[in-house]
Amino acid sequence: MESEETTASAAGSTASHKSVTRILSSRGAWVVGILTALTIFFIDQGTKLLVVIKMQIGERIPVIDGLLWWYSIRNSGAAFSLGENATWIFTVIMAFAAATVLYLFRRTRALNWTLALGGLLGGVLGNLFDRLFREPGFGMGHVVDFISVPNFAIFNIADSAICVCMALIVLLNFRGITLLGTRAKSSAKKASALSTHVKTQKISEGE
Numbered sequence: 001m002e003s004e005e006t007t008a009s010a011a012g013s014t015a016s017h018k019s020v021t022r023i024l025s026s027r028g029a030w031v032v033g034i035l036t037a038l039t040i041f042f043i044d045q046g047t048k049l050l051v052v053i054k055m056q057i058g059e060r061i062p063v064i065d066g067l068l069w070w071y072s073i074r075n076s077g078a079a080f081s082l083g084e085n086a087t088w089i090f091t092v093i094m095a096f097a098a099a100t101v102l103y104l105f106r107r108t109r110a111l112n113w114t115l116a117l118g119g120l121l122g123g124v125l126g127n128l129f130d131r132l133f134r135e136p137g138f139g140m141g142h143v144v145d146f147i148s149v150p151n152f153a154i155f156n157i158a159d160s161a162i163c164v165c166m167a168l169i170v171l172l173n174f175r176g177i178t179l180l181g182t183r184a185k186s187s188a189k190k191a192s193a194l195s196t197h198v199k200t201q202k203i204s205e206g207e
Contacts, residue, residue, distance in 0.1 A: 021181045022111040033105050033118035040122025044157040045129060048144040060148070071154055074134075074142035087140045091131040098124045110181030112172060119165040126158030 024032060055061070055072040062069055076087045101121040108114055127143050134141035145154040176183045 021113075021177060023109050023181050024111055024114060026109070029108055029114045030105060032111070033108075033114045033121070036115055036118025037122035037125065040119055040157070040161045041125050041129075044123070044126035044161070047146070047157050048126075048130070051144055051146045055146070067149065069148040070146050071148035073145050073154055075145045075154070076140075076142045087131065087142070091128070091139045091141075094124050094128040094131060098128060104179065108179040110177065110179060112168070112177070113179050113181070116165045116168040116172065119161045120169070123158040123161030123165065126156070126161070 051070070051072050055070065057072055057074060060069050060071045077090070098121060101117050101124065104117055105114075108117060130143040131141045132138055134144070136142070143156070145156050145159075147156060147160070148154045
């Protein structure tokens, strides 16, 4: 009976560390994450460059009638033009967010987490670049926004990447998938239930 219980405990321990997604090496996670971030960053900055060169501020170009427009504006605040007089605060927040994501890269091995964090980093760096290097000055730059849809804020590629990747991160947390690609919590519950079953069986046989 003791060997059965030991086997069950070992099985539970193995289950608690069972991968539920593709696992990358430490170096692989860095490479995939940074490449994802750079892809988002350059797409974001490339589209903003086109807007700056080809459009006047305030110009609006219909793309899908009634649904989508290119609308060139400069945003000193957050979404919906909130905090327009506190641009430097958003610069500090984005710098802190970028540093946090880079720290998490050191711990992640799961492909889905790596892609989500990489996309988030790319979006954050895209808008941070605007804050640091666009007019009117360093740390106070206005973000180039140009995607306009009905009844919503005007945004850009970086904003889109941030929202999509944050939604993916919420989903991964909801599913209990860790940075290492395991479901430790749910597996621990199963292991506990298995151990309880073995103990109950042992008591029953002893009677």
